[in-house]
Amino acid sequence: MSPAACRGNPSRSASASAVVVDTATGYHLLKIEGYSLTKGIPTSLSLKSSQFTVGGYRWRIDYFSNGDCADSADYISLFLSLDERANKDVKVRASWRFQIGYTGNVDKPPSLSTAKACTTFGVGPDGSWSWGYDRFIRREDFEKSDNLRDDSFTIRCDIAVVRRFRAEETTEILPVEAFVSVPPSDMNQQFGDLLETEKGADVVFESPVFRAELYSSMKEGDTAGVVRIEDMEAQVFKLLLRFVYTDSLPEMGNDDEDVMCQHLLVAADRYNLERLKLIYEEKLCSYISVDAVSNILALADQHHCDGLKKACFHFLASPGNLNAVITSDGLKHLSRSFPSLMEELVAMLAPLLSHALVI
Structure with missing residues (x-):
């Protein structure tokens, strides 16, 4: 390569790292039976749970039926x-969260991402031996709720004890264009071909599959050329037709865009609409x-989306991402339903998996 070419396209390196918080998590259930009797306990006096251990430290829950x-x-x-x-020298950083419910309805852990901000228990200027809520719930509101049944309920406390903060290398951050390249529109060319050949109709020139279905129905005696679309939501097919006619797509709401994108990718693959x-x-x-x-x-593998598949592999090549997916059991579905894909993934991640992955 000539020096001029090098100047026009300077080399650039990119790297990434992540700050990872190592935590120990656990929870304790405190069942209150005979709630009505606990209402006789004076304000500022509490009922205590038995002692329990999370992260190597001992904890208790304090329940004040008439406020602290x-x-x-x-x-x-x-x-x-x-x-x-x-x-006297202990100092513990932890996130924690309470939830209450009728007994048997607090088995699902709450998200600690929305828990009380990480606080310091023990000694220190910002530390306290006890943290909590003076006004967790108004007693009158609680007694009218479904959380109190048969004069009993359960308190659940989830805790994440912070052990240490550490930095670890992650994979290079690459733009989406590194995996998938969308070609420019060729609608003008396709309209020109339609005009030259005088074959087809505007709705079929872009999709050979749709063209075959339409002509097949006409050969079978359906002179109206009606094609029945099975196994596809009407809204998805409407958006597909919009693209065929206008080569554009409307903006979608953030709440459901990811789901609609998956439906439209499947529809595009079905009708061979490559762009x-x-x-x-x-x-x-x-x-x-991590969740998705x-x-x-799996979707990328089923529909031969090589770029999307590479992007997923690249995401999983990060040790932090891989460990989070393993912890959330995200790979179990792939292992059961897509064994060949799992083998491909394991082979690609072999250097990382030698010490991290057990399925």
């Missing part, structure tokens, strides 16, 4: 206490996440 102080006497107060006062398929491959690349990567990878 006069200002919260109309409320139920809940506090999480670090039961390590004998160790539309690439458009939605490109869009789905931006929706790859397994489903998107």
Whole structure:
């Protein structure tokens, strides 16, 4: 390569890292039986749970049926206490969250991403042996709710104890264009071909599959050329037709765009609309996440979306992403339903998996 060419296209390196928080998580269930009797306990006095351990530290839940102080006497107060006062030097950082419900309805863990901000238990200027809510719920509102049944309910406290913060290398951050390239529109060329050949109709010139279905129905005696579309939502087919006629697509709401993108990719593959398929491959690349990567990878494999598949592999090549997907059981579905895809993934990630992956 000439020096001039090098100047015109300078080399550029890119790398990425992530700050990872190592945590130990756990929860405790405190069942309150005979709630009506606990209402006789004076304000500022609590009922305590038995001692339990999370992250190597001992904890208790404090339940105040009439609030922990006069200002919260109309409320139920809940506090999480670090039961390590004998160790005067202890200092623990933890996130935590309470939820209450009728017994048997608190088995599903709440999201600690919306938990109380990480707080310090124990010694230190910002530390306290106990953190919680003076006014967790107004007692009158609680008694009218479905959470109290047969004069009993259960308190669940989830805890994530912070062990350490560490930095780790991740894969290079690549733009979507590195995986999927959408060609420019060729609608003018296709209209020109239609005019020259005088074959087909405007709705079929872009899709050979649709053309074959239409001509097949006409040969079978359906002179109106009616084609019945099975196994496809009407809204999806409407958007597909919009693309065929206008070579454009409307803006979709953020709440359902990822789901609609998957439907339209499947429809585009079914009708051999290659450019539309690439458009939605490109869009789905931006929706790859810990929760979604397994489903998107399976979809990419089923519909021969090589660029989208590479983007999923690239995401999983990050140790942090891979560990998060493994922890959330995101690979179990692939292992059961797509064994050959799983083998391909394991082979690609072999250097990382030697110490991280057990399926």
